[in-house]
Structures are given as C-alpha cells and as structure tokens.
Amino acid sequence: GAGVSQSPSNKVTEKGKDVELRCDPISGHTALYWYRQSLGQGLEFLIYFQGNSAPDKSGLPSDRFSAERTGGSVSTLTIQRTQQEDSAVYLCASSFHAETQYFGPGTRLLVL
Amino acid sequence: DQQVKQNSPSLSVQEGRISILNCDYTNSMFDYFLWYKKYPAEGPTFLISISSIKDKNEDGRFTVFLNKSAKHLSLHIVPSQPGDSAVYFCAASVARAGSYQLTFGKGTKLSVIP
Numbered sequence: 001g002a003g004v005s006q007s008p009s010n011k012v013t014e015k016g017k018d019v020e021l022r023c024d025p026i027s028g029h030t031a032l033y034w035y036r037q038s039l040g041q042g043l044e045f046l047i048y049f050q051g052n053s054a055p056d057k058s059g060l061p062s063d064r065f066s067a068e069r070t071g072g073s074v075s076t077l078t079i080q081r082t083q084q085e086d087s088a089v090y091l092c093a094s095s096f097h098a099e100t101q102y103f104g105p106g107t108r109l110l111v112l
Numbered sequence: 113d114q115q116v117k118q119n120s121p122s123l124s125v126q127e128g129r130i131s132i133l134n135c136d137y138t139n140s141m142f143d144y145f146l147w148y149k150k151y152p153a154e155g156p157t158f159l160i161s162i163s164s165i166k167d168k169n170e171d172g173r174f175t176v177f178l179n180k181s182a183k184h185l186s187l188h189i190v191p192s193q194p195g196d197s198a199v200y201f202c203a204a205s206v207a208r209a210g211s212y213q214l215t216f217g218k219g220t221k222l223s224v225i226p
C-alpha cells in the first residue's frame with residue numbers, strides 16, 4: 001500500500017514569507033507526527049496528533065510554527081515569517097501501533 | 113542536553129563482517145527503543161525495535177541489544193552487505209506516557225566496503 005507522502009519535496013522561500021508543508025499519512029493510521037532535521041543534527045520532534053485528542057505541541061520551537069490535521073487524516077505544517085534558521089528537512093510520520101512510526105520522504109526547506 | 117547519543121559519526125566495515133552500531137541514553141524514563149535507516153534524500157525507514165522489558169530482539173540479519181543498567185543499546189548487522197550503507201539513527205520514547213514522541217540520536221553513517 002501507499003506510504004506516507006509529503007509535498008512539496010523541495011521548497012525555496014525568502015526570509016519573512018509564510019510556507020505550508022503537507023503530509024498525507026498512511027491510510028488508517030491514527031497518529032501523525034512532525035519532525036525536522038537540521039544540517040548535521042538528529043531528528044527533532046515538533047508536534048504529535050492522536051485521533052481527536054488535543055495535539056502535543058511541546059516540540060514547536062516558536063509561535064511562528066503551527067500545524068493542523070483535518071478530518072483525522074491530512075496535516076499541514078505552517079511556518080510564518082520564515083527565518084534562515086528554519087531551513088531544514090521537515091519529516092512527517094504516521095503510526096497505527098503508536099510505538100512504530102513510518103516516515104515520509106520529507107520536505108527540504110531552504111530560506112534565503 | 114542530548115538524551116540520546118550516537119558517539120560514532122561514521123563506521124566502515126568489510127562486506128560479510130559484523131557491523132555494530134552503538135547508542136547511549138540518559139533518560140531512565142525511556143521504555144521503547146528503535147533503529148531507523150536513512151538513505152540520502154529519503155525519509156528514515158524503520159528497522160527494528162525493542163521494549164525495555166527485553167534485552168534482545170532479532171529480525172533476520174539485524175539484532176538489537178539493550179543494557180538498561182548501562183543505558184546502552186546496540187544494533188548488530190550480520191553479515192553486512194553493501195546495501196546496508198546508510199545513516200543509522202537510534203531513537204527512544206517514553207511509550208507508557210502515551211505521547212510516543214521519538215528522541216533521536218544524531219546518526220552513524222555506515223559504509224560497507226565490498
């Protein structure tokens with residue numbers, strides 16, 4: 001079956017612009033996660049959605065970052081007023097059995 | 113403060129030999145551990161996991177060992193194959209807390225030499 005998909009695969013934007021990144025989880029997966037990987041770093045947790053529960057936003061680095069998950073499926077990560085330090089690979093993962101997360105290919109964001 | 117550490121940024125192994133990738137953690141609340149493999153320009157691929165109630169889990173050529181007293185886990189790949197060349201990430205979670213967010217190490221780049 002189809003895996004986790006993300007779009008766009010690459011995004012170049014200017015400092016100060018807003019960007020939206022999209023994630024389509026594996027069908028039937030109830031949990032959805034966003035992570036980012038900056039150059040030379042491990043993956044950093046951003047936000048977690050589980051069913052209809054309130055999301056765990058504890059990893060969001062600033063109030064410029066927000067995410068929503070519509071209808072318990074597709075999720076959008078929005079970064080407002082982008083900064084150069086936001087440049088990273090943004091990865092989405094989904095899971096059914098919550099311990100094992102399956103990742104998408106990521107969106108490579110470059111803020112100039 | 114890094115809670116999950118992979119102290120070797122790279123490792124080279126001859127084809128057919130054993131690859132041993134190491135990972136240390138500091139948070140004693142972690143109760144679930146995973147290894148992911150990542151090729152360039154792709155997302156991480158789940159390899160194998162282990163719960164803190166076990167000390168070993170095996171899946172084909174891959175075995176993960178957990179030493180809770182030392183807060184150390186390792187991934188053994190036997191025999192190593194050139195296709196195993198990738199970056200390997202160790203990850204941990206506090207599964208019983210219900211959030212399942214993963215804390216990752218910075219990765220170890222494995223090169224298997226034919």
